[in-house]
Amino acid sequence: MTAAADTSRVGLVVVSHSEMLANGVAELAAQMAPDVSVLPVGGTDEGGLGTDYASVVEALADADSGAGVVVLYDLGSAKMTAEMAVESADDPSRYVVVDAPLVEGAVAAAVAAQGAASLADVAAAAEGASGEAPVAAPSRPALHLVPDAVSAEVLLTNEVGLHARPAALLARTVAELDADVVVRYGNEEANAASVLALMGLSAPGGKSITVVATGKDAGEAVRRIEELAERGFDD
Amino acid sequence: MGCTAADVVTALRAAAAVVQEHRDELVRLDQAIGDADHGENMKRGFTALLSRLDAEPPDTPGKVLKLVATTLISTVGGAAGPLYGTAFLRASAAVGDAAELDCDLVARALQGALEGVVARGKAVVGDKTMVDALTPAVTAAASAQGSVAAALSAAADAADEGASSTVPMVARKGRASYLGERSAGHLDPGARSTALLLRAFADAAAKA
Numbered sequence: 001m002t003a004a005a006d007t008s009r010v011g012l013v014v015v016s017h018s019e020m021l022a023n024g025v026a027e028l029a030a031q032m033a034p035d036v037s038v039l040p041v042g043g044t045d046e047g048g049l050g051t052d053y054a055s056v057v058e059a060l061a062d063a064d065s066g067a068g069v070v071v072l073y074d075l076g077s078a079k080m081t082a083e084m085a086v087e088s089a090d091d092p093s094r095y096v097v098v099d100a101p102l103v104e105g106a107v108a109a110a111v112a113a114q115g116a117a118s119l120a121d122v123a124a125a126a127e128g129a130s131g132e133a134p135v136a137a138p139s140r141p142a143l144h145l146v147p148d149a150v151s152a153e154v155l156l157t158n159e160v161g162l163h164a165r166p167a168a169l170l171a172r173t174v175a176e177l178d179a180d181v182v183v184r185y186g187n188e189e190a191n192a193a194s195v196l197a198l199m200g201l202s203a204p205g206g207k208s209i210t211v212v213a214t215g216k217d218a219g220e221a222v223r224r225i226e227e228l229a230e231r232g233f234d235d
Numbered sequence: 236m237g238c239t240a241a242d243v244v245t246a247l248r249a250a251a252a253v254v255q256e257h258r259d260e261l262v263r264l265d266q267a268i269g270d271a272d273h274g275e276n277m278k279r280g281f282t283a284l285l286s287r288l289d290a291e292p293p294d295t296p297g298k299v300l301k302l303v304a305t306t307l308i309s310t311v312g313g314a315a316g317p318l319y320g321t322a323f324l325r326a327s328a329a330v331g332d333a334a335e336l337d338c339d340l341v342a343r344a345l346q347g348a349l350e351g352v353v354a355r356g357k358a359v360v361g362d363k364t365m366v367d368a369l370t371p372a373v374t375a376a377a378s379a380q381g382s383v384a385a386a387l388s389a390a391a392d393a394a395d396e397g398a399s400s401t402v403p404m405v406a407r408k409g410r411a412s413y414l415g416e417r418s419a420g421h422l423d424p425g426a427r428s429t430a431l432l433l434r435a436f437a438d439a440a441a442k443a
Binding site: 044045048049050053054076081083084 | 270272276308309312313314316317318320321355356408409410
């Protein structure tokens with residue numbers, strides 16, 4: 001990555017047969033990622049159901065601030081239209097059409113992009129998003145036993161707990177740092193880089209979560225999460 | 236005798252008329268197993284094509300086919316846009332800048348079209364799509380001897396048969412695939428429109 005790319009984030013384009021659906025998905029994704037360009041393209045140019053090639057081409061260019069664009073689609077012909085638009089671009093390698101669940105994929109990609117993830121990582125975040133319960137069994141079961149691990153009990157002072165927006169804030173905070181962080185609630189554990197996994201913990205307000213971090217910025221990660229929680233996630 | 240850019244334009248005008256004439260039929264077929272827009276989408280695309288052909292008729296067959304591709308891609312609005320668009324684009328590439336198409340070039344154009352559709356839609360024979368009409372058409376055209384009209388006539392006959400073969404099939408691609416077993420017993424609208432277009436081209440070539 002060049003220095004100039006430090007400020008630019010991967011953009012998202014949501015291609016749907018329906019203008020309302022595209023707008024709704026983009027609205028939901030953008031809520032989690034204020035600095036990411038999330039552009040909806042839906043319906044035909046006459047306002048009907050379908051996909052409009054020219055609008056997709058335009059959106060790809062508009063969403064690209066230098067770091068590339070991840071494209072999500074709803075149904076098969078939207079995928080074909082998106083792929084054609086990518087192939088027609090000057091540099092097709094700047095665009096990735098991902099096979100991902102539309103809503104979860106868009107949200108996961110938006111949060112990854114907000115954390116300044118690379119094009120490949122934003123695409124992977126979308127593709128890794130699943131409609132199923134996102135909480136996996138502990139992925140690094142012995143993380144808290146790692147000598148350098150930093151951990152803390154963090155009380156969720158906000159009313160709604162780790163719901164969508166706080167989860168996005170937390171994931172974004174972690175994404176900026178060089179640290180691997182997991183969050184535990186009850187018997188479940190989530191990778192803090194995944195907003196969907198965090199939401200899947202269903203940790204309510206008034207309860208405590210356990211944050212365990214490793215890596216160079218482990219201490220800073222835990223400190224920032226504690227701060228976030230103290231501020232009630234700015235709710 | 237070869238087939239000039241003007242002949243290709245004539246064939247496309249004939250195809251546009253056929254699409255217009257069969258608009259309701261294609262809508263009905265698509266209503267049964269899809270999203271009911273194929274007839275209207277194809278009509279919109281070919282209507283737009285007519286006005287572009289009027290405005291600036293290209294001077295080689297390859298350029299005409301490319302204009303068809305870009306027009307359909309930008310105006311059709313359903314799966315047929317990218318699929319037929321890619322088909323005509325590859326057909327255009329296959330004939331290059333030849334001033335006239337002969338039997339062999341027509342066969343190669345059809346082969347290119349099929350490759351384009353397969354690359355775009357990832358369907359194979361038996362998935363209940365336009366591939367089921369186009370694949371036998373390509374084979375028939377490749378083994379035809381003599382004139383462009385002979386190649387296209389053989390292709391149209393094979394496409395008709397191929398389209399009919401989609402009736403008992405269970406769709407594995409496209410919107411119809413969501414219906415599963417319920418998609419059986421219906422003619423695939425994309426296979427039908429492919430057969431219609433090839434028949435229109437064949438009839439135009441026979442008259443030329």
